[in-house]
Amino acid sequence: MTLPGSPQVAYRSDKLMLDDCAVADLATRFGTPLYAYSRTAMLSALAAYQQALAERDHLICYAVKANSSLAVLQTFAQAGCGFDIVSAGELARVLAAGAAPSKVVFSGVGKTRAEMRQALDAGVMCFNVESEAELEALSSVAVQAARTARISLRVNPDVDAKTHPYISTGLKGNKFGVAHERAVTVYARASALPGLEVVGIDCHIGSQITEIGPYLDAVDRMLDLVEAIEATGIRLHHLDLGGGLGITYTDEQPPSAADLIGALLQRIDARGQGHRKLMFEPGRSLVGNAGMLISEVLYLKPSDEPDGKNFCIVDAAMNDLMRPAMYEAWMRIVPCRLRDEPSVTYDVVGPVCESGDWLGRDRPLAVQAGDHIAVLSAGAYGMSMASNYNTRGRAAEVMVSGEQVWLIRDRETPAELFRGEHLLP
Numbered sequence: 297m298t299l300p301g302s303p304q305v306a307y308r309s310d311k312l313m314l315d316d317c318a319v320a321d322l323a324t325r326f327g328t329p330l331y332a333y334s335r336t337a338m339l340s341a342l343a344a345y346q347q348a349l350a351e352r353d354h355l356i357c358y359a360v361k362a363n364s365s366l367a368v369l370q371t372f373a374q375a376g377c378g379f380d381i382v383s384a385g386e387l388a389r390v391l392a393a394g395a396a397p398s399k400v401v402f403s404g405v406g407k408t409r410a411e412m413r414q415a416l417d418a419g420v421m422c423f424n425v426e427s428e429a430e431l432e433a434l435s436s437v438a439v440q441a442a443r444t445a446r447i448s449l450r451v452n453p454d455v456d457a458k459t460h461p462y463i464s465t466g467l468k469g470n471k472f473g474v475a476h477e478r479a480v481t482v483y484a485r486a487s488a489l490p491g492l493e494v495v496g497i498d499c500h501i502g503s504q505i506t507e508i509g510p511y512l513d514a515v516d517r518m519l520d521l522v523e524a525i526e527a528t529g530i531r532l533h534h535l536d537l538g539g540g541l542g543i544t545y546t547d548e549q550p551p552s553a554a555d556l557i558g559a560l561l562q563r564i565d566a567r568g569q570g571h572r573k574l575m576f577e578p579g580r581s582l583v584g585n586a587g588m589l590i591s592e593v594l595y596l597k598p599s600d601e602p603d604g605k606n607f608c609i610v611d612a613a614m615n616d617l618m619r620p621a622m623y624e625a626w627m628r629i630v631p632c633r634l635r636d637e638p639s640v641t642y643d644v645v646g647p648v649c650e651s652g653d654w655l656g657r658d659r660p661l662a663v664q665a666g667d668h669i670a671v672l673s674a675g676a677y678g679m680s681m682a683s684n685y686n687t688r689g690r691a692a693e694v695m696v697s698g699e700q701v702w703l704i705r706d707r708e709t710p711a712e713l714f715r716g717e718h719l720l721p
């Protein structure tokens with residue numbers, strides 16, 4: 297029985313499998329909470345983008361913030377992928393994982409001067425600049441360093457990505473990017489400033505987008521701008537359309553990367569812009585469906601009242617997986633071994649001292665204490681958003697491929713959690 301999301305996640309008889317590994321065995325061997333990822337699923341998600349763009353000058357820059365574990369970055373770097381980073385920390389990570397700096401773009405609204413300097417010294421491909429003030433700062437940092445910063449302006453195309461307000465980034469009144477109306481003026485300023493070389497234009501309209509329409513609206517607006525900017529004598533080598541493609545958590549039916557890119561290429565070609573280098577910055581759609589968070593059922597707490605809440609208390613919590621608490625995100629929760637018993641409706645909650653500490657509400661499950669459950673599609677914005685709240689060490693992580701399993705991150709120990717803290721004398 298396959299589950300929605302990824303062919304690498306399926307039941308074989310009563311056992312939940314990730315690739316050819318029984319998930320319950322991973323839990324027993326490595327302990328819980330445990331993140332597990334299918335290398336196969338990650339690589340096939342990347343290949344879908346690469347194949348759709350095979351005939352074109354292109355670069356896929358994986359958005360590191362979706363899952364920044366070194367082995368994940370290494371997997372993508374080895375497959376020829378570039379990276380979209382948003383901090384000096386992510387820069388250090390991609391370099392440690394073997395990325396070529398010439399395939400790294402640096403996004404984010406609040407780059408510090410120190411971060412700019414580090415990225416210049418590393419030789420990143422491009423800074424995606426998000427404001428006029430940032431442009432001035434980057435120019436002065438580059439001049440001081442006697443280097444040239446290649447730049448692209450992130451333009452806010454003012455389109456509605458029809459997604460959750462917290463993850464929509466392409467509408468006016470949003471902190472990201474330079475207003476569409478100001479773009480021509482800001483490009484003129486950029487080309488006049490010392491230490492800068494204009495190389496492209498970019499946008500990123502949101503996340504978990506499940507329709508093609510908003511992308512087509514955005515590309516139309518971007519192409520209008522490209523024409524207006526080039527009419528002033530500035531040459532734009534690349535067009536970066538950001539990330540944001542959605543995945544299946546429940547019954548969403550996002551377009552495939554092939555369908556999305558096919559539709560975009562058609563639009564771009566129709567405008568006579570097909571020669572331009574194309575870039576994408578997918579995060580969630582490369583890793584989301586490839587991962588799961590595995591947890592042990594600690595206690596069942598049935599309600600005393602007939603219509604009351606039953607709680608299934610597990611050893612993973614909001615600090616391990618923030619999405620449900622932060623965005624009220626619905627994530628599929630399934631048992632790692634199917635029981636031939638009637639299911640009971642539970643709120644699946646963690647041990648953290650917050651009422652917002654839940655992983656799923658009103659979920660029918662047939663489980664007993666000691667069983668393992670898996671929260672599916674947890675490969676993106678799972679581990680990378682994990683915290684140490686309640687002095688909980690972050691989970692261990694494994695990568696699997698077929699029957700092979702690699703431990704890619706040790707479980708954090710309490711001593712590691714307060715290393716760097718000091719008692720008063």
Ligand SMILES: *Cc1c(COP(=O)(O)O)cnc(C)c1O
Binds near residue numbers: 502541
């Ligand atoms: C977060 C982000 C992405 C990736 O978004 P996904 O929804 O994970 O694909 C790409 N580009 C920028 C600038 C981002 O901030």
